[in-house]
Amino acid sequence: MVSTRAAGPTSGHAAYEVVRRVTDPEMPMLTLDDLGVLRGVEIGDDGRVVVRVTPTYSGCPAVATMRDDLVRSLHEAGFADVHVELVLSPAWSSDWITARGREALAEHGLSVPGPALRHDGPVPLTLAPVRRAVTCPRCGSASTEVSSEFGPTPCTALYRCQTCWEPFEHVKEI
Structure with missing residues (x-):
């Protein structure tokens, strides 16, 4: 979680429009939205922008860069108070990649x-x-x-x- 301050607009739609264009640092042909890691963007009554992301897996090395890019993009757009929250449940799935994201990968x-x-219960361990x-x-x-x-x-x-x-x-x- 990161919280920072700058100064600016209060529109939730405007914040989402900024955030949905931020690209993935490891696969820059994808936005975080198209990758399916962007879980939500909200603006509180106090003007604080809360962005929720789910990493592709819990040890993803790109999470810190994603966070920094989101904060920087929102600050550049004039949003004062930005908080990025990691949401680990439900876990990310490659099924969340959008059709546009799949086209960009290809x-x-x-x-x-x-x-x-999909597994109903524990994931079986196989060494094959x-x-x-x-x-x-x-x-x-x-x-x-x-x-x-x-x-x-x-x-x-x-x-x-x-x-x-x-x-x-x-x-x-x-």
Whole structure:
């Protein structure tokens, strides 16, 4: 949680319009809104803007930068008192990525996540490789193989197409 002061407008709609354009620091082709991490924007009677975000996972290294970018953008728009709150429940799901966000990922050569797996109860622990139906974002082939479960960001995995042989990132289903 962060709270800061500047000086300015009081419209909740105006605050939301500013916040919804802030981009993700790790995948800048997405806004936080399109990524699905933006949970709400409210302005209190005292003019304080409260922005609620849910990180893609609890250890996301981009959370501090997201917070700083939100605060800076609102201050630049003239909002005086800004508070960013992390909302951890319900946990973020890749299903929350908007259609526009999915299009932006594909346009930038990233493989778009499929539906997130749902479990009624504890998540089973398996040591086998994760099996996903991943399509190459370049040629559309379903003949792909995982190179590494760990991409340049923690929420991506590295794949290689077995048809066009191009490497690509896949946004993990969470």
